[in-house]
Amino acid sequence: MSTATDRINLSAPWIDERDEELVLEVLRSGWLSLGPTGPRFESLLADAVGAPHCAAVSSGTAGLHLCMRLAGVTEGDDVITSPYSFVASANCAIYEGATPIFADIDPQTLNLDPAAVEAAITPKTKAIVAVDIFGYPADYDELLALCERHGLAMIEDACEALGARYKGKPLGSHGHPAVWAFYPNKQMTTGEGGAVTTHDPEQHELLTSLRNQGRLETSSWLQHGRLGYNYRLDDLSAALGIGQVEKLDQILAARAAVAERYNELLADVDVDRPLADDADHVRSWFVYVVKLPPGVDRDALMSRLADQGVATAPYLPSIHLQSYMRERYGFSEGMLPVSEDCSARTMALPFHARLDRADQERVVEALRSSL
Numbered sequence: 001m002s003t004a005t006d007r008i009n010l011s012a013p014w015i016d017e018r019d020e021e022l023v024l025e026v027l028r029s030g031w032l033s034l035g036p037t038g039p040r041f042e043s044l045l046a047d048a049v050g051a052p053h054c055a056a057v058s059s060g061t062a063g064l065h066l067c068m069r070l071a072g073v074t075e076g077d078d079v080i081t082s083p084y085s086f087v088a089s090a091n092c093a094i095y096e097g098a099t100p101i102f103a104d105i106d107p108q109t110l111n112l113d114p115a116a117v118e119a120a121i122t123p124k125t126k127a128i129v130a131v132d133i134f135g136y137p138a139d140y141d142e143l144l145a146l147c148e149r150h151g152l153a154m155i156e157d158a159c160e161a162l163g164a165r166y167k168g169k170p171l172g173s174h175g176h177p178a179v180w181a182f183y184p185n186k187q188m189t190t191g192e193g194g195a196v197t198t199h200d201p202e203q204h205e206l207l208t209s210l211r212n213q214g215r216l217e218t219s220s221w222l223q224h225g226r227l228g229y230n231y232r233l234d235d236l237s238a239a240l241g242i243g244q245v246e247k248l249d250q251i252l253a254a255r256a257a258v259a260e261r262y263n264e265l266l267a268d269v270d271v272d273r274p275l276a277d278d279a280d281h282v283r284s285w286f287v288y289v290v291k292l293p294p295g296v297d298r299d300a301l302m303s304r305l306a307d308q309g310v311a312t313a314p315y316l317p318s319i320h321l322q323s324y325m326r327e328r329y330g331f332s333e334g335m336l337p338v339s340e341d342c343s344a345r346t347m348a349l350p351f352h353a354r355l356d357r358a359d360q361e362r363v364v365e366a367l368r369s370s371l
Contacts, residue, residue, distance in 0.1 A: 008359050010311040011185035011287075012352040014251055019243035026239045033234045034212075041238035042195070044245045045180070049162070049172025051197035053204035056233035056241070057211050060159040060181025060194035064092035064129065066210050066231065067177050067196060070203050071153035073098045077126035081157075082112050083318045083339040085131040089157050090319050098126065099329070102320050104336045108275055110134065113338075114142035121146070127153040132161035132171060134315075135187075135284040136275060140166055140174060155179065159194065162187045163252045163284035171284075172197045182237075185352075187251060187284060188244035190237040254353035255285040261357060262288050262349065265364040270371060288351040289315050291342065296371065298347060304370040310363050315348040 026037055038056055046054035057063045073079060075097030081089045083102040090100035103116035110133045117128060128147060130138040138156075147154045156171065158164070159181035164171045172178045177198045182190040198204050209216055214228025233241075244251070259274070266273055272291035277283055292298055302312045318339045320331035333340060350363055 007309045008311060008350045008355075008363060010313055010348060010350050012354070013184045013189045014244075014247070014254075014353050015189075015240075016243070016247075018246065019240050022239040022243045023236055026235045032236060033232065035235045037235040037242070038233060038238045041190075041233075041241040041245070044242060045195055046197060048170075048245055048248060049178070049180075049197055050170045051172045051178070052199055053201060054195055054197045055204060055207035055211060056193065056195045056238060057207075057231045058194070058233055059192055059231075060157075060179055060183070061088040061092065062211070062229070062231040063159075063179035063181070063194045063196040064088055064155070064157060065095050065229075066207055067129075067155040067179060068092050068096045068098070068127070069210055070177060070198075070206060071127040071155060073126050073153075076124065078122060078124040079127045079129060080112075080117055080120050080125060081129035082131045082133065083320045083336045084110055084316055084342055085133060085157065085319060086159070086316065087319050087322060088159075089129050089131050090325075092129065093127075099124075100319075100325075101125070102331075102336055102339075104338045105133075105342070106139075107338050107342075109136055109139070109281070110275075110342060111136065111138040112143065114139055114146065117143065118146055121150050121152070125150065125152060127155055129155045129157055131157040132164060134274065134289055135161045135164050135286040137161065137164050137166035137171055137281045137283075144176070160186070160286040161284050163248065165282040167280050175199050177203065182241065182244075185287075187255065187286060188241070188248055190233065190241040190244070193233050193237045193241065195233075251353050252284060255351075258351060258353065258355050258360070259285045259288055261360050262351075262364070265360060266290065266367075269364060269368050271367070285351070287315060287348045289346050289348050290367075292345045292347060292371075294345070296345070298345065301370050302347065305366050308366040308370070310366045311350055313348045314343075315346050316343060318343040 042054040077098040079093035154176040156178040211231035214226040216225040
């Protein structure tokens with residue numbers, strides 16, 4: 001049995017001396033929040049994703065919530081999203097009193113199936129939250145066409161997809177608001193933290209007010225023009241973000257190389273590997289998730305892997321089957337069969353930018369023998 005010292009962890013951020021230097025500069029400046037470092041980070045991130053405006057926030061969840069306000073979502077509205085995602089993709093609608101409506105996913109891309117989305121639209125539908133699951137871009141041409149026909153707002157949950165490209169352009173550059181997240185398992189990290197990018201200056205002005213307790217640019221510190229939130233990103237986190245954006249291309253390339261090695265090593269293992277890129281969809285590697293054969297006891301498999309020092313996780317449970325969702329809305333098994341099947345059979349392997357080949361070989365051999 002492996003010991004803790006040789007355990008292969010699920011994820012790890014890429015932190016180096018440049019990150020430490022930038023954070024130390026802020027510590028020494030004494031300006032830990034609402035200083036010049038935040039706008040500097042926002043400018044770099046906006047350039048990286050091809051958006052003219054960026055508002056850094058305290059988390060991706062905060063960003064999604066603020067986008068509900070941008071879309072005018074209120075009590076009694078419906079918001080369509082994917083069941084195969086992190087719960088924040090649906091919780092953001094609940095925060096504003098709306099009801100999350102789940103449309104099933106495409107079995108190949110694992111993103112929203114546009115036909116299922118169209119079938120779910122009713123007169124109460126106000127917005128669609130499209131998720132770029134595991135960094136693979138959703139089918140935005142079809143989804144945006146639905147939004148245009150039915151007068152809906154499009155919110156992109158790109159929290160797992162920094163660096164991905166759709167139709168030759170980076171996510172974030174296609175015009176609609178996009179939300180990013182920087183938890184330590186993401187492509188880049190600010191510790192906690194996130195951002196919203198937009199192409200609309202009025203939306204950006206509203207975002208910067210809402211994240212800062214509803215203050216207006218023209219008001220004094222204790223004057224508030226609207227109901228807002230404490231969703232700011234502090235300067236220490238922004239400093240770390242600057243260092244991360246500076247090496248983002250290097251991080252993304254390293255993660256892609258690790259993913260390609262897994263593709264090669266798993267070629268003869270009885271699992272489904274992640275969907276390959278095509279001309280329209282270029283993935284940014286957030287996690288490496290495999291789908292197990294039907295009938296495999298995933299929990300037992302994960303236990304056997306843990307005994308060999310290999311961390312894994314069941315990515316992802318379907319949101320509608322979370323206990324609070326069942327209790328609040330009456331969701332149950334069988335409602336979204338594609339998502340539910342994926343949730344029962346998908347599993348994340350250890351994955352990060354600096355995972356070395358020997359560890360990958362050990363992961364794959366453990367998986368092969370445990371299966």
